[in-house]
Amino acid sequence: MPRFFSNKRLIILLVGVIVLVALIAFSLRDRNHANVPEQAVKDVVGFGQSLVTKPAHFVTGLIENIDTMLNTYEENKRLKKRLETYAAMQAELVDVKANNVKLRGIIDKQEDLRAFEPIQATVISRNPDQWEEKIIIDKGTTAGVDVNMAVMTAQGLIGKVILSTPFTSTVELISTENSDFRVAAMVVGQEEMFGLIEGYDRTSGQLIMKRLDSSFNVKKGMQVISSGLGGIFPKGILIGEVTEVSTDDYGLTKLAYIKPAATFSQLDHVMIAKRSMTVVDGTDGGNSATTKGDDES
Amino acid sequence: MIRFIIPLIAILLFFLEPIFSLFSPIEMNGNLYVTVPRFLIVYLIFIATYYTSKRAIIYGFVLGLLYDMYHIDIIGLYTFMYPLICYVAALVIRQIERHTVTVMVLSVVMIVLLELLSYFFASVIALTSIDFGEFFTSRLVPTMIANSLFIVMFGYMFKQITEKRFLQKQAGF
Numbered sequence: 375m376p377r378f379f380s381n382k383r384l385i386i387l388l389v390g391v392i393v394l395v396a397l398i399a400f401s402l403r404d405r406n407h408a409n410v411p412e413q414a415v416k417d418v419v420g421f422g423q424s425l426v427t428k429p430a431h432f433v434t435g436l437i438e439n440i441d442t443m444l445n446t447y448e449e450n451k452r453l454k455k456r457l458e459t460y461a462a463m464q465a466e467l468v469d470v471k472a473n474n475v476k477l478r479g480i481i482d483k484q485e486d487l488r489a490f491e492p493i494q495a496t497v498i499s500r501n502p503d504q505w506e507e508k509i510i511i512d513k514g515t516t517a518g519v520d521v522n523m524a525v526m527t528a529q530g531l532i533g534k535v536i537l538s539t540p541f542t543s544t545v546e547l548i549s550t551e552n553s554d555f556r557v558a559a560m561v562v563g564q565e566e567m568f569g570l571i572e573g574y575d576r577t578s579g580q581l582i583m584k585r586l587d588s589s590f591n592v593k594k595g596m597q598v599i600s601s602g603l604g605g606i607f608p609k610g611i612l613i614g615e616v617t618e619v620s621t622d623d624y625g626l627t628k629l630a631y632i633k634p635a636a637t638f639s640q641l642d643h644v645m646i647a648k649r650s651m652t653v654v655d656g657t658d659g660g661n662s663a664t665t666k667g668d669d670e671s
Numbered sequence: 672m673i674r675f676i677i678p679l680i681a682i683l684l685f686f687l688e689p690i691f692s693l694f695s696p697i698e699m700n701g702n703l704y705v706t707v708p709r710f711l712i713v714y715l716i717f718i719a720t721y722y723t724s725k726r727a728i729i730y731g732f733v734l735g736l737l738y739d740m741y742h743i744d745i746i747g748l749y750t751f752m753y754p755l756i757c758y759v760a761a762l763v764i765r766q767i768e769r770h771t772v773t774v775m776v777l778s779v780v781m782i783v784l785l786e787l788l789s790y791f792f793a794s795v796i797a798l799t800s801i802d803f804g805e806f807f808t809s810r811l812v813p814t815m816i817a818n819s820l821f822i823v824m825f826g827y828m829f830k831q832i833t834e835k836r837f838l839q840k841q842a843g844f
Contacts, residue, residue: 502707
C-alpha cells in the first residue's frame, strides 16, 4: 500500500489550498468588474470560443430548418388564417404610428422612453456548470454594449448584461435565482400597472412580479412589458403573460406569476437594447448599493 | 504530430462544453433536467491513466483557470477541482487494472465526485439554494447519463490516442 501523501506533496497541497481560498475570496469580493488580465483572458477565450460556436450554430440551424420544413403544410394553413387579421392590424398600426409622430411634433416632445438602438450579437457560450444562468455574447464595449443593458430575442426579454469586456459580454438570464436581479415592469391594460419583476419560480418556470398596488385590476392573460422607469431598460420590451395573481406575504400588494415570452434554452441570436434616452442607475441596475436600501426603507 | 494532438483535443473539448450546455435544461414530462457537459475531465482522466498523471494535472490546472476566469468569474474553483480529480483518479488507477471499461467506469465515478464538489462549493458561496434531493434527481443523474453516453462514444478513441503518445514517448521522441 503506497502512502497517499509524501511530505513534500502534502506541503504543496496545503499551500495550494491556502492560495486558492485566498483567490476565491479575492475574486468573490468584486465579481461584477473584470480587471485587465481577466478582460484579456475573456477576450482571447471568447474569440476561440466563437470560432467553435459559430459552425455549431450553423449545424443546429440546418437541423432546425429541416425540422420546420416537415411542418410547413400545417403551419401554412394556420398562418393563412391569421394573415387576414394581420393586414388589418398592420394598417391600423401604421396609422397610429403616424398619428403619434404628428402629435409628438405638436407638443414638441422628441425623446421617448421606448426608443433604443439595437445591437445584434451572437451567443457564443453558456456557463457549462449551470449554477448560474449566464451566457456570453460576442459583442463588448467596443460595440457599445455596457453593463445593465437589456438583452432580448425576437420573442421577448431574456436578461441583462452584467459584465462587459472590449469584445465579449456576460449576460445574466432573467431565469436566475439571484434576488438582486430586478426589472421595472408594467402590466398592460386599460391603465398602466407598475410593478417589479423579482425572482423566478424554478419549479413552474415562471417569473414573479411583485409590488403591484392592490387597487390594480390585474387579470390572467394580460401582457407584461418593461416600463422603462428602472432607468436603464427601454420601455415596451415584452416580458411575458400573467398566469396567476395572488397577494404577497403581508397582504399589502399584489403578486403575479408571469410566463416568460422568450425561451431560455438554445439561444443563438440576441439583441442588446441601448436606450436612446438618458440612463440613470435605478432599479434595473441591480449592482447599485442604493437600490437595496431604497427597497428596505 | 501526435504531440500536439493531445493538448489540441483538450482545448477543443474545453470549447465544446459551453456549446452543449446551450441545449440544457432539457424538459421532459414537465420537469427540467440539467445536464452538465463534463467532457474535459473525462479526457484528462484518460491522460492520467494512459499517459502521465503529471501532464493531466498541468492541463487541468491551466484549463481550470481559464474556465474560472471565462465562465465563473470566481478564480480558484475549477483551478482546484480539475487537478484534484486528476490526482485522485491517478491514485485510484494505480490500484486497479487498466482496462478500458474500468477507466470508463472510473470516469463516471469521478464526474459524480466533481459534481458533488461543485454542488458543495456552489452552496457554500450561495450560488444555489436547491436541496440535495433536487440536486440528485434534476442534475446529478441526468449529468451522469449524458456523460456516460459521451464516454462510451469517445472513450476508446481517447485511450488509443493517449496510449499511442505514451508509447511514442517511451521510444524516445
